[in-house]
Amino acid sequence: MLFLSPIVFLMSLYMAVVYGYLYLLFTTFPRVFEGQYGFSIDSVGLTYLGTGVGAFLGVVLCGALSDRLVKRLTARNGGNPKPEYRLPASMIIFKPFVSLSGLLKDSLAFLECLRRAETMRKIVNLEKLQIAP
Secondary structure (H helix, E strand, O other): OOOHHHHHHHHHHHEEEHHHHHHHHHHHHHHHHHHHOHHHHHHHHHHHHHHHHEEEHHHHHHHHHHHHHHHHHHOOOOOOHHHHHHHHHHHOOHHHHHHHHHHHHHHHHHHHHHHHHHHHHHHHHHHHHHHHO
16 A cells, blocks of 8 residues: 555655654754753753644644635635645645754754864874974
């Protein structure tokens, strides 16, 4: 069924990508916020609240938009509602937000690593200057 039905394949692929982003996000929170920024364990737990609030708002907004879209598409297609009418709201409209949030988190962590690497490079160069006779 996965390879015979395009809609099943596309939805499976989409959900795999979203699950991968969320898994990566959740598993790197403790490492990034504890290791890079020095948060305590309790504070790291609080960083998950932003993701939870964002997910809740996404469900509410996507649900409201999806309902309006289903009504419009049902009226346009002779009053026959289909489950596929809900797909554009979740796959096309809100997908960029998932990608952008992962990209933003990763790029901020990368910039922090670069900053720390530059600081370490300066420390090493200072030590070399002090060792030289």
